[in-house]
Amino acid sequence: MLLAVLLLGGCGGFERPAPSVPGGAETETLRFWAGEAPASAPARTLLTRPGYAQHYSVLALSGGGPDGAYGAGLVAGLSAAGRRPDFDVVTGVSTGALMAPFVFLGTAHDAVLRELYTGPGVETLLEGGLLSLLDQPGLYRHRAIRARLEQHITPELLAAIAAEHQRGRRLYVATGNFDAQRMVVWDMGAIAARGTVQDLILFREVLAAAMSIPVLFPLVALPAAAEPSTFPELHGDAGLFAGFYAGLELFPARGSEHCGRGRLKCSLYVIIHNKLLPEPERLILRVDAIGARALQSMVKANLNHALQAASLATRNAGIGFHAARLRTNFPDVLPVQFDRAYMQRIYEEGFAHGRDPAVWRDIDGLLRPDLSAAQQRPWLQIAHAMTKPRSLSDLARVPQPPRISTRKTTYADIAH
Numbered sequence: 001m002l003l004a005v006l007l008l009g010g011c012g013g014f015e016r017p018a019p020s021v022p023g024g025a026e027t028e029t030l031r032f033w034a035g036e037a038p039a040s041a042p043a044r045t046l047l048t049r050p051g052y053a054q055h056y057s058v059l060a061l062s063g064g065g066p067d068g069a070y071g072a073g074l075v076a077g078l079s080a081a082g083r084r085p086d087f088d089v090v091t092g093v094s095t096g097a098l099m100a101p102f103v104f105l106g107t108a109h110d111a112v113l114r115e116l117y118t119g120p121g122v123e124t125l126l127e128g129g130l131l132s133l134l135d136q137p138g139l140y141r142h143r144a145i146r147a148r149l150e151q152h153i154t155p156e157l158l159a160a161i162a163a164e165h166q167r168g169r170r171l172y173v174a175t176g177n178f179d180a181q182r183m184v185v186w187d188m189g190a191i192a193a194r195g196t197v198q199d200l201i202l203f204r205e206v207l208a209a210a211m212s213i214p215v216l217f218p219l220v221a222l223p224a225a226a227e228p229s230t231f232p233e234l235h236g237d238a239g240l241f242a243g244f245y246a247g248l249e250l251f252p253a254r255g256s257e258h259c260g261r262g263r264l265k266c267s268l269y270v271i272i273h274n275k276l277l278p279e280p281e282r283l284i285l286r287v288d289a290i291g292a293r294a295l296q297s298m299v300k301a302n303l304n305h306a307l308q309a310a311s312l313a314t315r316n317a318g319i320g321f322h323a324a325r326l327r328t329n330f331p332d333v334l335p336v337q338f339d340r341a342y343m344q345r346i347y348e349e350g351f352a353h354g355r356d357p358a359v360w361r362d363i364d365g366l367l368r369p370d371l372s373a374a375q376q377r378p379w380l381q382i383a384h385a386m387t388k389p390r391s392l393s394d395l396a397r398v399p400q401p402p403r404i405s406t407r408k409t410t411y412a413d414i415a416h
Helices: 002-011 025-030 065-081 095-104 107-118 130-134 143-152 155-166 188-194 197-210 287-316 340-355 363-367 373-387 392-396 411-415
Strands: 031-033 055-061 089-093 170-177 182-187 220-222 233-237 265-272 319-325
Touching: 025 031, 025 182, 025 188, 055 095, 065 095, 065 107, 065 265, 065 340, 089 095, 095 107, 095 155, 095 170, 095 197, 107 143, 107 340, 143 197, 155 170, 155 188, 155 197, 170 188, 170 197, 182 188, 188 197, 197 220, 197 233, 265 287, 287 319, 287 363, 319 363
Parallel strands: 055 089, 055 265, 089 170, 265 319
Antiparallel strands: 031 182, 170 182, 170 233, 220 233
């Protein structure tokens, strides 16, 4: 009977919620469609800024749920090593949206990022269950996430972001507009610069929407960029549209100084919070296991295509491409599995990578399997032996490739 009630509730509809902040035509200046030029200049005013910089950089933070702990550790490692670039633009998708404001403000907020991803209470971010479907179109509630946003997204934080915005730097967060089926990019610095209580609420609501995976969480109603009478738009995690946001419209392209010409050197940095390479594993014939495997495969394929497209586009535009990703074969977790021990290990790997001078890779290095010399040697010997086989007995003595374990790695294995 309970299952029947849940199914009937899921098949029914819910009234469209009202946005927490009023809408209006002025909202149009605070956002733009991904791929289109933003209303405000995306770059600092290079030629008029005191101490004119010859290097312009954009950082794109990808989605990845709990694996966002990797990026939090990586930027802290960059800070500790003294090699953290002064990013002119920071963009965030999904979990990358949560960390983007703190990364944007620099090393002084590294401790906040660590607390967000590895501190007490991480496991309590998910509230709800099947019974939540009776009164909302989502499996989990926003209550714990909004409480964290209220704790960390303060008027003082917005004032600091507004000051950087006035300097010409830009902070962008992407959401998915599921009414329009398009990615929307919000100019968070412009929202912060307006400085009202309503803008503080809007800032938090955009971040809540950016982290709301459809079906798992209810979509968030945000004001439409039109007349106030227009129905509110429903926004959620933009990761279903793109794993990260790094459009060429974020780079200077006009005037005497732009990327690829003159003295200006441009770079794109991407931090990927997902695994990219295939991980062979014996699939368990269970609905949840098949669904999780399908989701992981889709995310990897989409990210691979997006990274290759970004690398090609930046190369053609004279922009340097640099990316970092998880390298250790940690056990797979779903986007909503917030295990504190797992996230602490991910953070530690990110911190170690940030201290590594070779943390940034080009597209070939990014998509190349990370094999130690000991792992590579047997494969090279096999390839060499197969080129000129003398006898079956010779081939029998060739070292065999490592067997792929079908046993699921556990957190105890990681700790060991």
